[in-house]
Amino acid sequence: MSHSTLSTHTGPGSAGPGPARTDTPALEVRGLGKSFPVGGLFSRDSVRALHGVDLAIGRGEIVALVGESGSGKSTLARCVARLERPSEGSILLDGADVLKRDRFQASRAFRSQLQMVFQDPFGSLNPAHRIGHFLRRSLAIHGKGGRSETETQARLEQLMDTVGLQADMLDSYPHELSGGQRQRVAIARALAVEPQVILADEPTSMLDVSVRIGVLNLMRRLRDEQGISMLYITHDLASARYLADRTAVMFAGELVEEGESLDLLANPAHPYTQLLVSAVPDPARAGSYDPVRRAELRQAVMASTGCAFDGDPDQACSADRPVRHQVGAPENRHWVRCHLYRPRAGAGGHALAADPAAGAPAPAGPPASNISRKASA
């Protein structure tokens, strides 16, 4: 990172949702579902990895998708990126249903609207090519290179500058770069196509901790200056809070809560969100781990018996369809899935179900060992 990146990042607090937002979201997912067949060739069993996911990302907005491993967040990313064919639902990019438009695989037009940044910057850059090659290829394939070599070169230098790298690094090989620099190259490669949406799947989890924040700052700057929308997938709640305008929480393949990041993490309404928030190490509240409370939360997530909104005349609970209860003021756009009719446990989120003994030390332990058997079998 050059110091230009350091000096240009804007205050996150003041950073609004960016440029003018029209009514059509940049990316919208409606009723998305995905099942994977399991068992032998003739088996009809399937695992429901995603079910009824509705999510919209406005223009110039960063939405974080959080959840534990196995909760289905990467499956959602793979479906939206068209690396996996969804079983049901639709994906709207700029209002157009891309599953109908190009039925079998992602078209070039689709790729020029949506780009991906992957977790592993060491694996996503071919070691045999120079940095310039990756960017040139993106430009050439999508016809963004301009008419002459001079224009292409100027564009390359501009891209490098945008992500905070020196232009002379275009001639370097990936192995000469640090992890953070490589991830910047991956971002530059996505930017070369001038996409409207960037899908970033854990972009910082493989980086050294001291350079992570620089990459997050870069992503924020791209939103503020170029109005790019992003879906930021992470298991790190603190970075979601730092970067994203809104945060959506995924559990067992369904979204259970969503809202403005600050509001959501300050007032989590769903027991699963509360569980996640309470587990983040934070020295400011050291000694906060309470096994009894943890056991209660786990119980509430796994076998809920009630909903906080039960009996609320304005927001009736219902088993017919997933009910989204509004939490707090409407401007926070904060909703929680009705907890009385929770997602089917065991469909995902096994990390939670697999460890009942840990959360329930002897005195408070509800006899939940049957869940663990099922999950680990």
Added chain:
Amino acid sequence: MTVSQTSFGSHEPILDVRDLTVKYIGDTRSTTAVDRVSFSIGTGEVFGLAGESGCGKSTIANSIMRLLKDPAKIAGGSISFGGRDVLAMSTEELRRFRWQDVAMVFQSAMNSLNPVLTIGEQIVDIFTTHAGLSRKESLRRAGELLELVRIDPARLKSYPHQLSGGMRQRAVIAMAVALKPSLLILDEPTTALDVVVQQEIMAQIKELQRELGFSVLFITHDMSLMVELSHRMAVMYGGRIVETARAHDVYADPRHPYTQALMGAFPPLTGPRVPLSGLPDGVKFRNIPDLAEVSPGHLVAPFGADDLSIAHGAGTLEGAAESLQGAVR
């Protein structure tokens, strides 16, 4: 480095590392992975060692266990454990020293269980080989051990793949404390686990530590986790310790720019969103001097702008120094 800090409380140090230097010796050049590092751990104290990949923290752990293999070589310094010189131990002494005196939980420990033996067989093996107990007695002790980490003793008959990642990690921790070692080395014990499981394992370690009273050398790159668990901690960079103090002093008042960058890498979960800046890409510290005391028990390596180097193409030295300088006094 002149670290003469007293350990937490007024205990005798159980482990004392002085001016430890470890080199990886290659055919054409050698690298100093650990450079004149000194620290001590008191009885019952949790000491944290923080730093990024490649800073030498795992090399230190392996030196203490005498697990270093060629081309790594301990080039200088001393390690003494309970008054005994670890570096002078014979193979036979080492065999007893490891596990009975010092036990270690590795980063991928949950994958280090033997997949074709049940958990029970693997724990029983510890007692029969190291403690010379009978098989029946060993089995009883193995059951107790699992109960200690809140795993149903019926699980003794399970194979590792039948347990979740968190359970396997707890089983490994139970095995590490089986022979009641006085020092437990935890090398990134929870990095592969989800936060919820991580927190529960950390709580478990804390509880075990209180119950059994062993000391802990805790290695991680997650500063929040470290501050929560450790009494005292040291931050390492490039084989040197750049700062050491009580964990809460480091958290509340980090002095070295590298420590500040590490602290800034973890955005808070409460309060307003403030812009953070980590360490600029490609910026390296060099010639880290010996520690100097800035307040009682708080030692920091003095830092000047000329101690920075910038990798090729990563920006200007002045810019980086400037951005760090604001934090340096």
